[in-house]
Amino acid sequence: MSKLSKIFSSVLNIDESKIVPELSPQNTSSWDSLNAIILITEIEKVFNIKFNYDEAMDVKNYNDVLVLVKAKGGDTNA
């Protein structure tokens, strides 16, 4: 399990196999506003990166997160 998918699986309480690029708040009921905040803070902590508010709010699905973490220098394969 990659670090990123582990965070999503733990925070959203879903199986790792369900974590696909299209995963989004629209198709995942546990991806609510509270868990969205938890996802941001956990990702920042684990990858030692920082998002600004707009970046975090622009995230529409799991693929956006992958792109964003990579752009900040985080290793999404780890």
Added chain:
Amino acid sequence: MDSLTYFKLANSLPELNPGDFSQKIKVNLLTNFTDDILAKMLTGAFINVGIYPEFFKVPYKQYVVYLKNKDSKLFSAPAQVTYIFFDISSYMPSELAAQSGEEFPGLLEDIKDYCQKQQGIVVMNSFIRPYVSAYGNLYGDNPLFNLVGSFNDRLQKLAAELPNFYVFDTNQLIHSVGEDSARDMRGMYAFDIPFKTDFFEQLTRHWINYALNLLGRVKKCIVLDLDNVLWGGVLGEVGVDGIALGPTYPGVAFQNFQRALLEYYERGVLLAINSRNNERDVEEVFSQHPYMLLKPQHFAASRINWKNKADNFLEIAKELNLGLDSMVFLDDDPVNRDWVRQNVGQVLVPEFSLEPEYYSKTLHDLPVFTPFNLTAEDKLKGQMYSQEKRRTSAQAASQTFDDYLKQLLVKLEISLNNASQIPRLSQMTLKTNQFNFTTKRYTEKDIEKLMQEGLVFAADISDKFGGYGITALAIITKDPGKEGGAILDSFLLSCRVLGRGVERSFFDFLIGQAFAAGFKVLSVPFFASAKNVPAREFLDKLGLSVELETNESLIRRVVIPEYLSNLAEPESITINYEKKI
């Protein structure tokens, strides 16, 4: 434990069966910010220690309404623990700090009302001192700084006034982690979550310690390795003169660690030794080394030998009548730590491969000892265990056990419904596990109420070697369903007084008092717990008839006049009872 694990555990809550948990807790949470993350963290932390939590969380920004309205769900939700955390900062205006804090005294009155209506305990965080402001370094000129100071003073006064209100020192925690790693600026402005997840996690660890105490799960004993823990170097190799202990580094770090351990001893935490060494060599250090602060009398039990440390643990637990889960083990050797973790897993074994200058801090950072107020008995406890060692040697020298008991001159000073003993009596119900018939946990307020409605007997026990303090407690309540009937609601004795015939004398005394109070039948309930086998053994020896027996509960019956007519006079124990009405 990291925050992700706590979130994961919290997510599992809906799938968990409360019946699978041996302990449950009702929690009320009251804050002035978005506290969903804090609540989730706390949920995970409780599940992590095997406690099923039930929360009532005051809705966002409703805290004033819920405190002012005495019919609110906050007042009607009975909680064993209520956590209150109001944040004031120099970054965001707060209604609490508005108009120079005029609202605060009224709010404090509401909190007081709430505490008086709750049977459980209320833990409130002290206000965080604003460390930065437009006033620069001139704290005295910063009105908010002064306001927070006066609020915190008022909280302390309230804590002195109310038996179930405790102040958690938030500034101590902020001081330890640093304000920068505690505050979350983006969270504060964007979501009204003014703290980082890591800070919530740290806070949670301290908060659940209050609950663990209430549920009788406090650590009571620090078990120590010797070489490279109490002194530097391996005694067997370098000898008494070669060990590092004294005024210069690294000896000074070891010496100050001993000083810290002494402070734990003073506050009633027991110390014990579990070390691979030659006992003669260690005795030499104790008697000859000029910088040893710890003396043999500070240790309640010692195992200095070449046996395996796990077996030594079992022996220490037996000798001190303590559960393994009430012990903490400090050893610098990773192999020993691992061995103990694998073989006596209930013992808490923190990482301890450290430079000696970090020893004291590591111990202080463990939030596992009681956060509650000290009682006189706590301060005496370490001393009493060491008197127990002398008693055991008197036992070895005397001929029969009966002779020994006579020589001991055991004395019980019994009092009834004595309000000055309430803190100690509550503490006894919280901490006593092994010799406890019903293991009912009571707050100070509960005890106060029981004194008004029933008979609360407490015994101050002593013998020729010294006093044990108040170490026996029994509560008799009227049985509403039975004419002339009473119930032995609680019967418990501290383990350190067992085995002297005290439990029988105290029980017989109670039957006499129940008779004097006009009762004819006493029901004696017994609820089995993981630890109270010694109490069950005693109960069985009394040979009482069975009133009710199911899988969950057992009730024995004492027909009082009959019991008293068959009573033999105890020879070796003196009972003094002064009835104060």
